[in-house]
Amino acid sequence: MEVVLLEDVKALGKKGQIVKVNDGYARNFILPKKLGVEATSKNLNDLKLKKANEEKLAAEQLAAAKELAARIEKSSVTLSMKAGENGKAFGSVSSKEIAAAATEQLSLEIDKKKLVLAEPLKTFGTHEVPVKLHRDVTAKLSVKIVEA
16 A cells, blocks of 8 residues: 655655555554555645645745845844953853844844854954854844943
C-alpha cells in the first residue's frame, strides 16, 4: 500500500513523502495515528496543492524579509551610555536595548533574538550588528554608541 506521510516517521520518511508500506502497518499504525493517508489521486492532488501554497508563502516571507533588510541597512540607531574614568564605557549595550531603540527611533519591530551579538557592546563608536531576518537574509544594523 502506498501512503502519503502527514508527519515525519522515524525510519520511514519525511512529511509529504510517498512511501510504500505493508497493508497491516498502514491500517494498524500509520492511518489510525494520523501519521499518513492512503495515496489516492485526491490525496495526491491535495498534497500537490498544499506544497504549492507552502512554496508561495515561503516566497512571500522571503520577499518581506528582503524588503525589511533594505530598510534596516539604510538606517542607524543611536544609544547613549555613561562614561567612567578616563573616558571608558561604564556598562554595556545588549540586544534587548538595541531592539528597544530600533522600535523607538526607527519604528521597526526587531525581535531581540534576531540580533546576532556574540557579546554585549562595551565601547563607544559605531558598530555593525547583524540581524538574522530569514534563513537566507541577514541585514547589518548600524548602532552608534555615544557618551551620555
